Amino acid sequence: MxxxxxxxxxxxxxxxxxxxxxxxxxxxxxxxxxxxxxxxxxxxxxxxxxxxxxxHGLKKAKIIEDKCIGCGLCYEHCRFNAIENNDKYVVNSYKCEGCKVCQIVCPSGAIDFVDTVDGSxxxxxxxxxxxxxxxxxxxxxxxxxxxxxxxxxxxxxxxxxxxxxxxxxxxxxxxxxxxxxxxxxxxxxxxxxxxxxxxxxxxxxxxxxxxxxxxxxxxxxxxxxxxxxxxxxxxxxxxxxxxxxxxxxxxxxxxxxxxxxxxxxxxxxxxxxxxxxxxxxxxx
Missing domain, CATH: 3.40.50.300 (P-loop containing nucleotide triphosphate hydrolases)
Structure with missing residues (x-):
């Protein structure tokens, strides 16, 4: 071709x-x-x-509410400021780069990585x-x-x-x-x-x-x-x-x-x- x-x-x-x-x-x-x-x-x-x-591009972080103990370690360690604290910790998927630091530092296993639709x-x-x-x-x-x-x-x-x-x-x-x-x-x-x-x-x-x-x-x-x-x-x-x-x-x-x-x-x-x-x- x-x-x-x-x-x-x-x-x-x-x-x-x-x-x-x-x-x-x-x-x-x-x-x-x-x-x-x-x-x-x-x-x-x-x-x-x-x-x-x-x-589907890179998987993005998602916080499992039932497992989250609110320690804030994910918030402190995310260098992309993708973790936001609005009464509870949530992930801003537009900022998440999929580096998995949050998952590593989480003591309760409350961070999962899921597929996101990035286009068609x-x-x-x-x-x-x-x-x-x-x-x-x-x-x-x-x-x-x-x-x-x-x-x-x-x-x-x-x-x-x-x-x-x-x-x-x-x-x-x-x-x-x-x-x-x-x-x-x-x-x-x-x-x-x-x-x-x-x-x-x-x-x-x-x-x-x-x-x-x-x-x-x-x-x-x-x-x-x-x-x-x-x-x-x-x-x-x-x-x-x-x-x-x-x-x-x-x-x-x-x-x-x-x-x-x-x-x-x-x-x-x-x-x-x-x-x-x-x-x-x-x-x-």
């Missing part, structure tokens, strides 16, 4: 817009949205939810198979959830799989990079865009994954766009082109219309970048 992962280093660069456009152009058998903290690729895919199952793993449609997930607000372990999303993909499928990745450089990004063949980075001409591009490139360079970059909304700041191009040249990283800013793009998205469905300068630029990615992925 060939995997194309689309990353950004930060949110708001247009990563999902590019991903949905590539999916429209390629018509793959399977796709995935690994931005489990804020998945939205399904809004453009227009597929019906097929299955959804609960995702969702499958949409059959053609294409679309795997994604939703992390519950305030829950952690999003890297593990991303791995679950990718585990649902068919490794025996010999066509290209397109994956919309999460923003940033943290655990979800690392998990999404596992097993991929090529990464397209979508950046924007802003100081934060350039800074976060450098961070994600440093992260990718710890692997052997091939990568390339395109600039979205290129003309909102051509000076920074040129700084990005100069940086890529110095780093010997493939620059695949740019996409101009066009206010009509958001109008099309709000109507549920894929950008490349309509002929425009933007759609042509996206198609050109897609062809360059395809060429780099197929060349040795």
């Amino acid at each position: 060939k995997q194309l992962l689309i990353l950004s280093g930060k949110g708001g660069t247009g990563k999902t817009t590019i991903s949905s456009s590539f999916i429209y152009l390629n018509q793959p058998n399977q796709v995935a949205d690994c931005d489990v903290e804020a998945p939205n690729l399904h809004l453009m895919m227009k597929l019906d939810l097929k299955t959804s199952k609960a995702y 793993i969702d499958l949409y449609g059959d053609q294409p198979l679309f795997s994604t997930a939703r992390l519950k607000m305030g829950s952690g372990n999003s890297g593990l959830l991303v791995s679950e999303v990718k585990r649902l993909l068919d490794l025996n499928d010999d066509q290209l799989t397109i994956i919309d990745g999460p923003p940033g450089i943290g655990c979800p990004v690392i998990a999404s990079m596992s097993g991929v063949d090529f990464i397209l980075l979508v950046t924007e001409p802003s100081m934060s865009g350039l800074s976060d591009l450098k961070r994600i490139i440093e992260t990718i360079e710890k692997t052997r994954i091939k990568k390339a970059v395109c600039i979205n909304k290129y003309d909102i700041n051509t000076k920074i766009s040129q700084k990005i191009i100069d940086y890529l040249y110095d780093k010997n990283i493939d620059y695949l082109g740019h996409i101009k800013y066009d206010s009509s793009v958001s109008d099309l998205i709000n109507q549920g219309i894929n950008i490349v469905e309509k002929e425009s300068t933007v759609s042509k630029q996206i198609k050109d970048i897609y062809l360059k990615v395809h060429l780099l992925m197929t060349s040795k």
